[in-house]
Amino acid sequence: GNSVTQMEGPVTLSEEAFLTINCTYTATGYPSLFWYVQYPGEGLQLLLKATKADDKGSNKGFEATYRKETTSFHLEKGSVQVSDSAVYFCALSVLYSGGGADGLTFGKGTHLIIQP
């Protein structure tokens, strides 16, 4: 089956620190990969995505590269801000050989806390 593994949180950093949140996956088809962010009491917002190997998704200073050889999609940001405090979810969606797809498979989420 499909699965996503994220590093356990909470991750606590100081403002302007470098951020890496690890994400690895297993998939039976051809996955697209996503990072979503969830602020307290809200739904999820798409942060970035990559649909094929070696693609780099980027948004709001965050980046992640689709690495097929290591089945990874690590999220990085060079200098975090207090406003980046949230829960981050790595997710995948798979295209099956028959052309069908279904919902996203999510990791358990990583709670990021940025201190001033």
Next chain:
Amino acid sequence: DGGITQSPKYLFRKEGQNVTLSCEQNLNHDAMYWYRQDPGQGLRLIYYSQIVNDFQKGDIAEGYSVSREKKESFPLTVTSAQKNPTAFYLCASSIELVRNQPQHFGDGTRLSIL
């Protein structure tokens, strides 16, 4: 603005009672989804629908039911058969049911047992 509206924001259920969570979208998306979020568990797929009058079970469909009579609406009923319904429920939609389409999420409904 286009988006997904979930209601109510908070919902309380008595033992043995069915409750229905509303999800409406005005994005003109064909595909819609329901997820359940538990602390430390991430999100798990309950049901999804590719098109009107069609829906499929996800990973944890037992104790839940859905309907898709209109393109913009995908209500979820939590039945009395769901023994542990306390969770945060998220509805989502996407342009179509293909792997590279991002999903747009509502703000969720928090269900609790009285």
